[in-house]
Amino acid sequence: MNRYYSAVVFITLTMLGTIIVHLFDNETLSRRVKKEFTQIAILICVCSICEFFGLYLNRTSNQFVIVHGIVKAMEFSIAPIIPILYARIVGIKNIRKNRRLIIFSLIILNIICEIISIFKPFIFYINEENVYMHGFFYNFYIVMYLAGIVFFIIELIKYTQKYQSKNIATLVAIIFFLISGFLIKAFNDDIYTDWLVVAISLLLFMIYYSDLSLKVDPLTSLLNRKSFENRLKKIDYPTAVIMLDANYFKEINDSYGHQFGDKILKIISKTILQAYGKYADCYRIGGDEFCVILKRGKLEELANYQENKYGKYEMLEDLNARFDELLSKQFEEFPMLQNGVSKGFGIYYGPNDEFKHNYFSPETIKEVIQIADERMYREKQKSKN
Numbered sequence: 001m002n003r004y005y006s007a008v009v010f011i012t013l014t015m016l017g018t019i020i021v022h023l024f025d026n027e028t029l030s031r032r033v034k035k036e037f038t039q040i041a042i043l044i045c046v047c048s049i050c051e052f053f054g055l056y057l058n059r060t061s062n063q064f065v066i067v068h069g070i071v072k073a074m075e076f077s078i079a080p081i082i083p084i085l086y087a088r089i090v091g092i093k094n095i096r097k098n099r100r101l102i103i104f105s106l107i108i109l110n111i112i113c114e115i116i117s118i119f120k121p122f123i124f125y126i127n128e129e130n131v132y133m134h135g136f137f138y139n140f141y142i143v144m145y146l147a148g149i150v151f152f153i154i155e156l157i158k159y160t161q162k163y164q165s166k167n168i169a170t171l172v173a174i175i176f177f178l179i180s181g182f183l184i185k186a187f188n189d190d191i192y193t194d195w196l197v198v199a200i201s202l203l204l205f206m207i208y209y210s211d212l213s214l215k216v217d218p219l220t221s222l223l224n225r226k227s228f229e230n231r232l233k234k235i236d237y238p239t240a241v242i243m244l245d246a247n248y249f250k251e252i253n254d255s256y257g258h259q260f261g262d263k264i265l266k267i268i269s270k271t272i273l274q275a276y277g278k279y280a281d282c283y284r285i286g287g288d289e290f291c292v293i294l295k296r297g298k299l300e301e302l303a304n305y306q307e308n309k310y311g312k313y314e315m316l317e318d319l320n321a322r323f324d325e326l327l328s329k330q331f332e333e334f335p336m337l338q339n340g341v342s343k344g345f346g347i348y349y350g351p352n353d354e355f356k357h358n359y360f361s362p363e364t365i366k367e368v369i370q371i372a373d374e375r376m377y378r379e380k381q382k383s384k385n
Contacts, residue, residue, distance in 0.1 A: 005192050009052045012196045016041045016048075019203060028210060033089055040085050040202060043078050048195040050075035055192070060130055068126045069118035076123060076141050077111045082198070083148035089209065090152075090159035103151075110144050113137065149178075163216050164223060164273075164281055167208055174204045217284040219262055220269035228283040228291060235365045238299050238350045240316055242280075242292040243369070243376040244272065244323075247339040247383050249288040256336075267330055268341060275323035291369075299347070316345045342383060344375025 019041050023034045050071045057068040084103060117123040121135045153175060160168055181197025217224040223231075246252075246268055253261040265288065272282050272290055279298040283291045294302070302315035320343050330337050346368035 005055070006052075008193060008196050009048055012048045012199045013045055015199050015203065016045050019199075019206065026210075028213065033209070036085060036089050037202070037206060040082060041199075043082055043085070044195060044198050044202060047075050047078050047082075048199070050078075051192065051195060054132060057130065058132055062128060062130045065126045065128075065130050066118065068130055068132065072124055072126070072132060073114040073118050076117075077114045080110055080141075080144040080148045081107060083145075083152040086205070087152045087155040090155050091162075106144065106147075110141065113140065160212075162221060163212060164277065166215055166223070166227075167212055170204075170208050170211075174201060174208060177201060177204070220265055220284045222269050222272070222282050222284040222290070224283070225285045228285050228293075231281065231283075231293060232365055232369070235293070235348065236351055237296050238348060239294045239296070239365075240299055240345055240347045241294075241365070241368050241372045242276070242316065242320070242343055242345040243372040244268075244290040244292070245342045245376055245380055246288040247342055247380060248336075252336050252339075264334065264337065267334065267337070268327070271323060271326045271330070274326050276319055279319070316347075320345075340383060342376050342380035344372045344377070344379060346371035346375070 020038055023029070023038050023041075026034060029037070053071045054068065054075065057064050057071065084107070113123050117125060117135060121133075123137050123141045124135045125133055127133055156171065156175075160166070160171060178197060178201045181194055181201075184191055185194045215223055215227040246264070249261065249264070252264055265284075268288075269282075269284065269290070272292065276282055276292045279302065280292045280294045283293070285291050302319075323341070323343070327337060327341065348365050348368040
């Protein structure tokens with residue numbers, strides 16, 4: 001065993017130790033998430049140590065054959081569990097009970113196979129010279145591990161879609177980095193950097209998860225006020241803004257309590273995503289105030305706005321009608337939603353608009369927000385009257 005590999009293991013364990021200390025001090029992540037990240041870090045530590053001792057014991061005295069087998073069995077038993085724990089962080093709890101049972105059964109089956117391999121050639125075996133060898137069913141372990149990674153990626157994609165696919169480029173880069181590390185190992189079995197790659201991927205995923213958490217409103221899962229303000233600074237393209245405000249929401253809170261009010265906000269938020277999410281980013285910017293901003297290119301997709309600058313904004317009215325239709329499906333269970341949600345919109349034609357100084361063409365995105373806000377409050381006043 002060379003000094004280079006010993007240094008790699010040392011760096012891996014030091015990094016994981018630093019991650020655990022950071023998680024202990026972190027006040028942004030929930031206790032559940034911190035606990036699960038810590039569990040992953042500890043398991044990666046165990047796997048890295050097992051791989052280290054497996055290499056150390058290789059070709060040593062045959063009196064250590066059983067110990068060598070136990071070390072490899074531990075590493076191979078734990079490895080497929082790690083991506084499942086990742087999936088727990090991003091939403092495995094939403095998976096049906098029968099699917100969770102299948103996952104649990106496969107994990108137990110893999111552990112049993114690894115224990116058998118200590119004594120019989122199966123997934124792996126340790127020969128009489130105390131040399132680690134692949135068994136006939138070694139590919140079963142590879143399939144289990146890859147299945148865990150694929151499962152995690154699928155759950156991760158669902159998770160990003162839930163939060164409007166923010167930071168998707170970062171996510172793709174992390175997955176590419178992780179896969180690259182395993183491909184290096186697959187092409188050259190003498191390179192032992194796989195657990196270092198997994199440890200770095202854990203750190204990158206923590207950064208990704210923390211960054212996404214800071215952008216999202218915890219109650220509604222819509223993007224939060226800070227994300228909204230940052231987005232306004234970056235808009236340099238034609239777009240539309242829709243402001244929304246729940247009618248009589250204070251009365252709902254006073255009559256039914258704040259817990260019920262939170263439930264109403266979640267229903268409205270979910271409906272906003274269903275109605276506008278395909279075309280726009282959706283934000284909760286206040287207590288019962290929401291905002292929708294069309295994504296780049298979506299204004300052109302919805303309508304030929306160049307020819308209809310002074311039209312009746314039919315495409316936005318259609319989106320608003322879609323929202324009202326979806327919300328009406330909740331009236332039977334939640335009749336107080338019949339009070340409705342007031343809406344107002346404005347269109348921004350971009351910094352290079354040739355009609356910039358025309359009354360119908362606001363110069364800045366902030367002016368568009370103000371116009372949409374005023375229209376929304378006029379509609380709200382009408383509903384009260």
